[in-house]
Amino acid sequence: MHKQPVVLICSCDERASRLWQQTLDPIASIQLCQQTHQVSEILRFCVPDLILFHIDGRVHHIDHALTVVMEQEDIKTLVLDEHPTDSDGVVLVKAGVRGYANASMEGRLLQTAITTICSGDIWVARRIMQTLVNELLNDNTQDAGYMHPSLSLLTERELEIAELVAEGSSNKIVATRLGITERTVKAHLTSAFNKTGARGR
Numbered sequence: 001m002h003k004q005p006v007v008l009i010c011s012c013d014e015r016a017s018r019l020w021q022q023t024l025d026p027i028a029s030i031q032l033c034q035q036t037h038q039v040s041e042i043l044r045f046c047v048p049d050l051i052l053f054h055i056d057g058r059v060h061h062i063d064h065a066l067t068v069v070m071e072q073e074d075i076k077t078l079v080l081d082e083h084p085t086d087s088d089g090v091v092l093v094k095a096g097v098r099g100y101a102n103a104s105m106e107g108r109l110l111q112t113a114i115t116t117i118c119s120g121d122i123w124v125a126r127r128i129m130q131t132l133v134n135e136l137l138n139d140n141t142q143d144a145g146y147m148h149p150s151l152s153l154l155t156e157r158e159l160e161i162a163e164l165v166a167e168g169s170s171n172k173i174v175a176t177r178l179g180i181t182e183r184t185v186k187a188h189l190t191s192a193f194n195k196t197g198a199r200g201r
Helices: 014-024 036-043 062-071 086-095 107-118 126-141 149-153 156-166 171-178 182-196
Strands: 006-010 029-033 050-055 076-081 099-102
Touching (some): 006 036, 014 107, 029 036, 050 062, 062 076, 086 099, 099 107, 126 156, 126 182, 156 171, 156 182, 171 182
Parallel strands (some): 006 029, 006 050
């Protein structure tokens, strides 16, 4: 039987915490905390598979999320933001966040995000992924004779997929063009980000 992941929800909003707990209860074991300093205390007794961190814009801000991610870099983190922006998403993913989404995302989508992240993939909007890939490729093209050291770690297929995404192709279009599945495209992109340090580690 498949073991349910342990998810630590860190949110000052009790209503949101209860809703997420109810949504995730069928697929995960849930721990709750309200303040960032409580995360370290909880980790002494239970190490979750994933931390769901809520940026509410009142008590918890992006700096709090970054602190949790940096202090708990071995634990996957999904940040749910009341007012998500692509620029915050890019900063968070570079710092090591494995997922970034709107706090009001539908329950089934949240379950899918948790499952996806726990299986090792990244959950971010395509625009954020494109920005990250463009930054990586632009670093490489600024000097035509120079290849960014992290790009040399990529396989030919990973580089090919990254270039297509940077051009604006969706995962589905990339998959169709290359004759592979969307899941394979996502796996190559996740691998590319892990190898290039786009996660900040």
